[in-house]
Amino acid sequence: MPSPFRTRAGAALSALLGPVPLSRSQALGASERLSAVTSLLSSLEHLTHRRHRRPGGLNDWSISRESYAGQSRPVRRLLDLAAAERVNTALHAGRVAASAALLLPGHGRWRGAANLFLGVSGALLYPVHRYGTDGSDQAAGLVQTATGLARLSTTPQVQDALLWYVAIQSNLSYLVSGWVKLLGPDWRSGSALSGVMRTRTYGNRHVWLLTRRFPRSARLVAHGVLALECLFPVLYLKGGRLTRPVLGSALAFHVVNGFVMGLGRFIPSFAAMHPVVAYTSTPRSHPAVAGRDDRLLGSLALLAGAAAVGAASVAVSRRLRVTDGAQGGWTVPTRHGNELSPMSTVSAGGAGPVVVFEHGLGAFPAHFGWYTRALNAAGVEWLACARAGYGPSRRLAAEPYTLEESVGDLADLVAAAVPEGRQVVLAGHSLGGEIARRAAVRLGERVHAVVYLDSSHPGQLNRSGQQDKNSGMIDETVGALMVSLRLGLGVLMQTPEWIKNLPAPLRGRAMAEYADPRLWTAARREWRAAERDFRAFDGALDPLDTHALVLSAQHTVDRDPEHLLMHQDLAAAHAPERVVRTVVVEGADHDGILTSPEHAAPAIRHLLDFLAEIGSPATVEVR
Amino acid sequence: MNGARDLLARHFGGPAGTARLVAGLALLGTVCSQHPHEAFSRVIRFDRFAALFPNWRFFAPTPAQHDFQFYYRTLDVAGQTSEWRPVELIAGRRPHQILWFPERRAEKAVFDLGAEILRYLDRGFGTARTQPAFRLLTGYIRSEIERSGPPGVKGFQFTLVRNAGYDDGEEPEILFVSPYTPAGGPR
Numbered sequence: 001m002p003s004p005f006r007t008r009a010g011a012a013l014s015a016l017l018g019p020v021p022l023s024r025s026q027a028l029g030a031s032e033r034l035s036a037v038t039s040l041l042s043s044l045e046h047l048t049h050r051r052h053r054r055p056g057g058l059n060d061w062s063i064s065r066e067s068y069a070g071q072s073r074p075v076r077r078l079l080d081l082a083a084a085e086r087v088n089t090a091l092h093a094g095r096v097a098a099s100a101a102l103l104l105p106g107h108g109r110w111r112g113a114a115n116l117f118l119g120v121s122g123a124l125l126y127p128v129h130r131y132g133t134d135g136s137d138q139a140a141g142l143v144q145t146a147t148g149l150a151r152l153s154t155t156p157q158v159q160d161a162l163l164w165y166v167a168i169q170s171n172l173s174y175l176v177s178g179w180v181k182l183l184g185p186d187w188r189s190g191s192a193l194s195g196v197m198r199t200r201t202y203g204n205r206h207v208w209l210l211t212r213r214f215p216r217s218a219r220l221v222a223h224g225v226l227a228l229e230c231l232f233p234v235l236y237l238k239g240g241r242l243t244r245p246v247l248g249s250a251l252a253f254h255v256v257n258g259f260v261m262g263l264g265r266f267i268p269s270f271a272a273m274h275p276v277v278a279y280t281s282t283p284r285s286h287p288a289v290a291g292r293d294d295r296l297l298g299s300l301a302l303l304a305g306a307a308a309v310g311a312a313s314v315a316v317s318r319r320l321r322v323t324d325g326a327q328g329g330w331t332v333p334t335r336h337g338n339e340l341s342p343m344s345t346v347s348a349g350g351a352g353p354v355v356v357f358e359h360g361l362g363a364f365p366a367h368f369g370w371y372t373r374a375l376n377a378a379g380v381e382w383l384a385c386a387r388a389g390y391g392p393s394r395r396l397a398a399e400p401y402t403l404e405e406s407v408g409d410l411a412d413l414v415a416a417a418v419p420e421g422r423q424v425v426l427a428g429h430s431l432g433g434e435i436a437r438r439a440a441v442r443l444g445e446r447v448h449a450v451v452y453l454d455s456s457h458p459g460q461l462n463r464s465g466q467q468d469k470n471s472g473m474i475d476e477t478v479g480a481l482m483v484s485l486r487l488g489l490g491v492l493m494q495t496p497e498w499i500k501n502l503p504a505p506l507r508g509r510a511m512a513e514y515a516d517p518r519l520w521t522a523a524r525r526e527w528r529a530a531e532r533d534f535r536a537f538d539g540a541l542d543p544l545d546t547h548a549l550v551l552s553a554q555h556t557v558d559r560d561p562e563h564l565l566m567h568q569d570l571a572a573a574h575a576p577e578r579v580v581r582t583v584v585v586e587g588a589d590h591d592g593i594l595t596s597p598e599h600a601a602p603a604i605r606h607l608l609d610f611l612a613e614i615g616s617p618a619t620v621e622v623r
Numbered sequence: 624m625n626g627a628r629d630l631l632a633r634h635f636g637g638p639a640g641t642a643r644l645v646a647g648l649a650l651l652g653t654v655c656s657q658h659p660h661e662a663f664s665r666v667i668r669f670d671r672f673a674a675l676f677p678n679w680r681f682f683a684p685t686p687a688q689h690d691f692q693f694y695y696r697t698l699d700v701a702g703q704t705s706e707w708r709p710v711e712l713i714a715g716r717r718p719h720q721i722l723w724f725p726e727r728r729a730e731k732a733v734f735d736l737g738a739e740i741l742r743y744l745d746r747g748f749g750t751a752r753t754q755p756a757f758r759l760l761t762g763y764i765r766s767e768i769e770r771s772g773p774p775g776v777k778g779f780q781f782t783l784v785r786n787a788g789y790d791d792g793e794e795p796e797i798l799f800v801s802p803y804t805p806a807g808g809p810r
Contacts, residue, residue: 045725056766058732058759066755071671123674131759132732138677145674149642157639165646169653169677176657176679183659184684195688199788200713201730202687208789255721262714264721299634299643303651480660492655492663555747589746 019240020247020278021288024159025107027279031166032102032115032147034272038140039118040099041265043092046129053083059129068127083128091121112151119145135173136269142169143272157293164296167280170273171233174250178229183480187226190219197260204260228253240281247274311491318490318512322519325392334388334412336405341392342385342417345372350381353423353448355611356414357384358439360430360456361530362478362523364391366510367429367591369503370600371607378608383417383424387435389522391513401525403435403533410439414446425611427451429594431530434458437570441542449547449614450574451607454556454593456530457566458537464562471531478527482520490515498595541573548574549610550582551603555589579614581606652676659684690788691737692795695764695781697772698803707782710767736760737783741798748799761804768806778805 022030053059061083068079081087098114122141126133143166150162186192194215197208211218228249235246251271258264282289325331326343333339343365346354355375357368365384375382387406388395397405414424425448428436433455440447460467484490493515499507513519550571557564567582574580583606588599635644656667656676670676693710712733714726736756743751751757764781772779782800787793 041723045728049725049728052729052732056762056769058729058736058763060759060762063755063758063762068671119674123672126673127671129728131735131756132728132730133673134731135677135679135681138673141674142677146646153638153642155639157637158642161639161642161646165650168650172650172653172657173677173679176654177681177683180657180659180680180683182684184686186685186688187683192682192686192688196682196686198790199687199690200715201690201734201788203788204716205789258721259718260716262716262720262724262727264724265727267721293639295634295639296643296646299640300647300650302630302634303644303647304654307651307655477660481662484658484660484663489658489663492658492665494662494665494668496662558747587747587749 016244017241019243019282019286021282021286022275022279023288024156024163024279024292026288027163027275028147028150028159029107030275031143031272032111032151034268034275035115035140035143035147036099036102036118037268038136038265038272039095039122039144040103041268042122042137042140043095043099046125047089047092047096050085050089052132053088053128054085059131061128064127064130067130078124079127082124088125088128091125095121109151112148112153115144115148115151117148119148134263134265136263136265139169139173139266139269139273142166143269156291157295160293161296161299163276164280164294166273166276168296168300170270170277173270173273174229174232178226178232181226182230187222190222193218193222193225202261202263207260225253235277236281239283243278243281247278250274308488311488314491315485315488315516318516319518321509321512322516323392332385332413332416334409336388336397336399336408338388338396338405338409339394340385340388340409340413341394342383342413344381344383344417345376346381346383346418346422348419350419350422352380352615353425353611354418355380355382355425355427355451356410356418356436357382358410358426358428358432358436359384359387359390360428360432361526362519363429363432364510364513364519366502366506366513367594368427369506369510369595370597371427371594371604373503374604374608378611380608380611383413385413385417387522387526389525390519395522401529403438403526403529406435406526407438407442410435411442414439414443423448425449425451427453427607428455429453430590431456431526433570434530437541437544437573440544440546447544447546449549449579449610450544451610452548452550452567452570453603454551454553454588454590455567455570456534457563457570458534458541459569460563460566461531461534462537463566464560466560466562474527475524475531478520478524482517482524485515485517485520490517498591501595501597541569543575544573545575545578547579547610547614548581549607550580551593551606552582552584553588553590553593553599554584554586555592557584579610581610581613649675653679687734688787689785691734692784692786693733693760693764693781694784695768695772695779697768697776697779697806699773699775700777701775705773708772710764710781733760737798740783744799751799752801761801765804765806776806778803780804 051057053061055062065079068076082091095118098117102111102114119141122137146162146166150159153159181187184192186195194208194211197203197211232246235243254267254270258267279289284292325341331339331341357365359365359367364386368384372382372384386393388409418424423446426436426440433452436450440450461471495511499510499514502510548571550567552564552567571580571582585593585599585603592599593603594600634640652666653676657680659680667676690713694707695710696707697705713730736759739756740751743754768776768779780801780803783798784795785798786795
């Protein structure tokens with residue numbers, strides 16, 4: 001016979017565990033009422049602080065409307081209307097009325113229209129109040145739109161699809177927040193909680209002092225939050241046995257955030273999704289949810305499968321394009337065993353020095369698109385090649401990578417691809433500038449000039465505090481891109497502005513290279529080697545008996561004046577009797593000096609003037 | 624073949640199937656919009672009204688551990704420059720805020736504007752100052768000076784500082800200093 005203590009403990013445990021068996025109608029009613037509390041508070045806030053959307057306000061529509069200049073005229077008209085003083089006030093007053101009405105008892109279909117009005121008007125008002133909106137507004141909007149449509153539908157299957165939609169969004173809100181936090185070192189170490197609490201915007205002085213006094217407990221709390229978020233969907237396991245503790249913990253989490261962080265509106269907005277989570281996590285055998293249609297899960301799996309196939313196809317197609325050699329599969333083997341795949345306009349009957357381009361870290365020959373076009377027009381022959389591991393160039397070297405490998409490859413490329421007797425002008429951007437400088441030392445008299453395009457300097461990590469500080473971030477960013485692209489997420493990449501700025505025929509291939517993991521794998525390998533190499537550099541630059549042009553991007557040297565001094569060092573390493581020019585390209589940034597037509601144009605003019613000054617292609621002789 | 628057709632019809636046939644298709648696409652879009660790196664923003668850019676694909680990456684992967692604080696100084700008609708004065712917007716924590724905290728929106732707005740300006744500062748101050756976010760802040764500070772600043776102001780200058788909030792042990796960092804701005808300039 002069980003003891004009374006065990007019986008009581010068992011009863012208490014069963015009260016804490018198990019599903020929360022809400023019916024469809026109960027879940028719908030509870031969700032829409034809690035969301036109504038959020039929109040009620042939200043619109044009252046806007047009504048009491050109207051000055052922020054007038055001139056001089058933080059959401060002055062006469063200025064912020066420019067962010068929507070790309071929208072169609074009807075949409076812009078609609079937004080202007082929503083921002084107009086009277087209409088805006090009327091909309092918020094309507095939202096207050098609809099929200100208040102939804103708090104009343106009842107199940108009428110008018111509630112669907114009220115919810116839908118709140119969802120749609122919330123979306124319409126978002127641009128007008130853009131600065132200062134938060135996740136609670138988004139959560140309330142999606143719940144109201146979904147519950148509104150569910151109320152208006154008479155089909156239980158449609159209602160269940162919409163309720164499942166809200167439930168999955170609720171799961172995503174915790175899962176995404178938790179798993180993405182794990183990518184951050186501050187969350188993994190547990191120090192993030194103290195870091196957030198010290199801010200006046202989201203923190204709390206007393207709690208911050210507590211986290212300082214009890215750091216181990218603070219870490220435990222931070223990791224507890226992570227565990228709750230990352231494991232939220234466990235409530236669907238074992239017939240919803242963990243629904244009560246998980247939902248209870250999540251609610252407690254929002255209440256604590258409300259007090260400590262000033263995020264009170266988040267309590268009703270996220271709690272509004274909990275009744276639907278309760279409905280969907282109750283076993284279908286339970287009478288409260290009899291007949292529930294769970295097919296959205298299967299539909300979502302089918303769509304995700306189709307999306308995965310689409311993403312994989314795009315990745316494969318990009319890889320095929322990227323590894324396609326530019327000039328009929330012409331390859332140059334190097335001493336390190338690598339196979340380079342160059343493109344070139346060098347001809348047998350050509351004369352004068354050949355301009356050899358060396359790209360930067362995480363870049364490719366198309367970066368020089370404006371330069372090669374200009375050289376074609378000027379009748380100057382050029383050669384550009386992806387470094388080993390990038391694009392069609394294969395890295396087959398067995399040894400761990402060092403910068404010297406790329407230097408050797410560049411020297412071998414010049415030896416193999418430039419006709420004997422013709423000199424070269426090595427033009428390198430960023431890290432490519434440093435590789436070109438070292439290759440110039442090795443190639444000796446074969447090099448007529450070196451052109452540094454906002455070049456790296458081997459002393460930059462030791463001399464520049466800013467560069468030193470950014471080095472960890474570069475490794476982290478390049479690593480994140482590499483992993484994401486290996487997972488096939490390249491299809492989610494937006495074409496960046498600088499690719500849109502390249503000459504039109506180059507854009508497609510440039511995007512394929514940018515969104516291919518090979519580029520970022522090579523970039524990470526090179527960055528790690530460059531970091532080791534640069535940190536060990538403490539000497540002077542090797543002297544070079546060649547002409548030199550050092551082009552600096554204004555933004556680079558403005559942000560870090562030490563970089564200007566380093567660029568002057570690059571120039572000073574060249575023999576004074578040679579032509580040595582240093583120029584700061586006004587308004588250009590590090591990449592824009594190549595890719596922006598506006599800033600590449602003056603840089604190209606300097607390059608052509610420099611080439612003319614050091615000797616026309618017809619008169620240059622090998623010394 | 625028939626099996627695949629039946630599977631598709633079972634999930635996407637009829638009005639409920641259409642609802643599942645739309646809901647499924649919205650969920651898929653939400654998942655595709657959560658990448659923390661800005662480069663992976665192809666899907667979320669479709670959602671200009673922030674209604675389809677919510678951002679669920681709260682405080683992740685790197686939480687905000689600093690406050691943005693604006694300061695301004697004025698030049699009066701007599702040619703005198705004032706001390707730097709803070710633009711106070713952050714209310715500080717009070718228990719009632721759990722129920723009613725409308726000032727939170729202004730705090731968050733300043734945070735959003737500061738973060739947006741920082742993104743453009745990477746492209747140079749010349750680019751950042753033409754953006755709506757920068758001009759909104761200029762207009763806001765101008766109106767603050769008109770509302771509560773000293774009389775007879777000819778122009779002003781403001782600066783954005785990132786500090787560690789209650790933590791005095793960390794030096795504040797000046798992110799930018801605006802050029803001189805006429806008090807009655809364009810809004």
